[in-house]
Amino acid sequence: AQSVTQLDSQVPVFEEAPVELRCNYSSSVSVYLFWYVQYPNQGLQLLLKYLSGSTLVKGINGFEAEFNKSQTSFHLRKPSVHISDTAEYFCAVSEGTGGFKTIFGAGTRLFVKA
């Protein structure tokens, strides 16, 4: 069965500093990996996803993530964060076709301080 672990529940960081949000997954088959962001009182929206090919994936708002199959990780990074990046970030994994189930991690709350 697939599972997702987000290693940090909260990450405080100063504005313009780099940030990494960590995600590890487990699955017995090939997977698709996603990062979603949730701003306060809103639904989730896609930041980026890995389906196949290049292991470095670039997303919106300057975020990128690297798929590491040997370490079963999909960490999210941004070289310089802004106050507006304050939000909750969810790593997710799905597999299969014909009716997929996406499993979400518990979320990491990123708090950017001035």
Place this chain on the structure above:
Amino acid sequence: NAGVTQTPKFQVLKTGQSMTLQCAQDMNHEYMSWYRQDPGMGLRLIHYSVGAGITDQGEVPNGYNVSRSTTEDFPLRLLSAAPSQTSVYFCASSRGTSGQETQYFGPGTRLLVL
């Protein structure tokens, strides 16, 4: 396009009451799903549908019913509400039924069961 819409935004129920959470999408998406979001637990899949007339259970289906009579609508029914169902509920849709698809989320329904 309105995207994914959910009603109501907020609801307070007494234990044992029933209600239906509405979800609609205007993107002609095949796949629709319901999640609940609880602190520290991320999003957990309740039920999903791969097309009109086809539904299946997710991780936490007990206490919830769904139906999909049209492509656009995917209501979630609570037959006899319990305090454990206090949560934020999100509906999501995606174009296809493969695990590669991006999910589009509604704004959520906050439910309090007393």
